[in-house]
Amino acid sequence: MSISSALGNALSGLAVTSRFAEVTSSNLSNALTDGYGRRSVELIASQRGGVGGGVRVESITRFSDPGILADRRLVDAALSGEQRGVDTLQRLEKMLGDAEDPASLGGRLALFEQSLIRASSDPASEVRLSNVLSRLNDLTTTLSSNDRSIQGMRQEADAAIARDIETLNSALLQVADFNKDILRVKSIGQDPSSLLDQRQNVVDRIAEIVPVREISRENGSIVLMTTNGTTLLDSQAVQFGFEPSPTITADMTLASGALSGITLDGVPLDPVTGIGRLDGGSMGASFALRDQTLVQAQGALDGIAADLIARFQDPANDLTLAPGDMGLLTDEGGVLDPADLEGLAGRIALNPAIDPLQGGLISLLRDGLNAATTGPTGDATQLNRWIAALDVTRADIPGAASRTAAGRMAEFTSLIGATRVKADEQLSYTAARWDTLREAELAQGVDTDLELQNLLRIEQAYAANAKVIETADFMMQRLMEL
Incomplete structure (x- = not known):
């Protein structure tokens, strides 16, 4: 994999991680909001020239149970x-x-x-x-x-x-x-x-x-x-x-x-x-x-x-x-x-x-x-x-x-x-x-514990992608010094 490919993959990872953070923070802030449907980010592999080139957001899914509603x-x-x-x-x-x-x-x-x-x-x-x-x-x-x-x-x-x-x-x-x-x-x-x-x-x-x-x-x-x-x-x-x-x-x-x-x-x-x-x-x-x-x-x-x-x-x-x-x-x-x-x-x-x-x-x-x-x-x-x-x-x-x-x-x-x-x-x-139906409806809503766990994973993914960019930058500098 070329250095440019590595940079492209890391940048796409940062963009997706940013979107993940946005959706997760929205879920947490609206955990008690009536009518709010929990969101999740759906990802898909990005292709460049027939070769795997990172990841991108395919869609944002809003969860609700039509029957219970x-x-x-x-x-x-x-x-x-x-x-x-x-x-x-x-x-x-x-x-x-x-x-x-x-x-x-x-x-x-x-x-x-x-x-x-x-x-x-x-x-x-x-x-x-x-x-x-x-x-x-x-x-x-x-x-x-x-x-x-x-x-x-x-x-x-x-x-x-x-x-x-x-x-x-x-x-x-x-x-x-x-x-x-x-x-x-x-x-x-x-x-x-x-x-x-x-x-x-x-x-x-x-x-x-x-x-x-x-x-x-x-x-x-x-x-x-x-x-x-x-x-x-x-x-x-x-x-x-x-x-x-x-x-x-x-x-x-x-x-x-x-x-x-x-x-x-x-x-x-x-x-x-x-x-x-x-x-x-x-x-x-x-x-x-x-x-x-x-x-x-x-x-x-x-x-x-x-x-x-x-x-x-x-x-x-x-x-x-x-x-x-x-x-x-x-x-x-x-x-x-x-x-x-x-x-x-x-x-x-x-x-x-x-x-x-x-x-x-x-x-x-x-x-x-x-x-x-x-x-x-x-x-x-x-x-x-x-x-x-x-x-x-x-x-x-x-x-x-x-x-x-x-x-x-x-x-x-x-x-x-x-x-x-x-x-x-x-x-x-x-x-x-x-009360019973409302509880069932709320059970389909935001789980704050799960969202906080997601935030930890988002933090780790952000750090990993940032490390890739930092490493690629170091490699580029060494090459320029030769």
């Missing part, structure tokens, strides 16, 4: 959706309170019943009658407050859908841009690994919103589809539409057209569900909350309001009432209409006839709502009828089970609690799956 992304979608559902159910449960909370519906009803019992022991006391009215007003106020809170949660779910759509559209455009950049970088023979890392992070963000599958192409670009077959990105990104509602009331639903679903090119994806084949991630959870979970909670709350109004407008519980007369509680000043229950919890109100602030007489609580004259102040008969009205089991709502007033409220809060517990259990299971 795909499974983890599907669990990402489930986890983000379930977490959003659990968070809302926890807020709903906290809003309703437990049975021992005096500010809860059950607590308000218990205090109202206690005030009736005290008033019945001294029906002549206007103070005790006023307390009955105050406790009844607290009950209606709590029903209205819970109604507003539920509509507020539906409003938040609607706004979350709008944010998810904005993020999804933006992320799909970014992936399309990355596809173009990766193709361009590969076409000029450069390493696209950093672009692949960034694209993976963007796709991970999409996977939290909708369940997504990635299909790789030979040129380095990818196609994104939902697990149900809806194309999100092929040659270009799909862009979805959604119109958030500035205000949501109990009667506003997707079916009535008052609430928006997702559109594609102005055409609804699914007029029934609003989300169609994009269901499964955080956005699907928001649709379920807005159009199902919270609507069902609202329906149960309206059922409680209807039950209370019906109990106190029943002529059997006030002999001065005739069928069609208003009772202690009204639907914004009217009688109960079983065909118009949506939002009733927000409309329930005191009968003006018993409210002194509205020109009513508090004594009618004792004498009967339609009493023509003032009855004996010591007669507790009507007050005892109000107490009995709360304890009787009834089902004025078609299909509803017979319950006492307290039993119906306890059933409602128990149902919300059971739903939250079930959602918590599912979330724990999904989180455990995510």
Whole structure:
């Protein structure tokens, strides 16, 4: 081997060693970076004139496991959706309170019943009658407050859908841009690994919103589809539409057209569900909350309001009432209409006839709502009828089970609690799956011990190639001295 060949081989070795050091340092510095794929240098023998002439870098390989990555992304979608559902159910449960909370519906009803019992022991006391009215007003106020809170949660779910759509559209455009950049970088023979890392992070963000599958192409670009077959990105990104509602009331639903679903090119994806084949991630959870979970909670709350109004407008519980007369509680000043229950919890109100602030007489609580004259102040008969009205089991709502007033409220809060517990259990299971897949994914990542060992070998290779150059230089000098 000639001295020039030895120098050429050593120089190529130094160049490769430098590239090795660059890749290894990148691996070490990004060991904890999400989306980073470990790199390795692939070498090939260099040929000059048919004779081995050193070494050169053939390519930089980025390691990732497509199977584990795909499974983890599907669990990402489930986890983000379930977490959003659990968070809302926890807020709903906290809003309703437990049975021992005096500010809860059950607590308000218990205090109202206690005030009736005290008033019945001294029906002549206007103070005790006023307390009955105050406790009844607290009950209606709590029903209205819970109604507003539920509509507020539906409003938040609607706004979350709008944010998810904005993020999804933006992320799909970014992936399309990355596809173009990766193709361009590969076409000029450069390493696209950093672009692949960034694209993976963007796709991970999409996977939290909708369940997504990635299909790789030979040129380095990818196609994104939902697990149900809806194309999100092929040659270009799909862009979805959604119109958030500035205000949501109990009667506003997707079916009535008052609430928006997702559109594609102005055409609804699914007029029934609003989300169609994009269901499964955080956005699907928001649709379920807005159009199902919270609507069902609202329906149960309206059922409680209807039950209370019906109990106190029943002529059997006030002999001065005739069928069609208003009772202690009204639907914004009217009688109960079983065909118009949506939002009733927000409309329930005191009968003006018993409210002194509205020109009513508090004594009618004792004498009967339609009493023509003032009855004996010591007669507790009507007050005892109000107490009995709360304890009787009834089902004025078609299909509803017979319950006492307290039993119906306890059933409602128990149902919300059971739903939250079930959602918590599912979330724990999904989180455990995510942890397992994440660990498997990280196992394919950077091994810092191995990279440090590589650095030692790189140092040795650098020293060896440098020694060859030093020796060749010494030989050249000796030859020049001859």
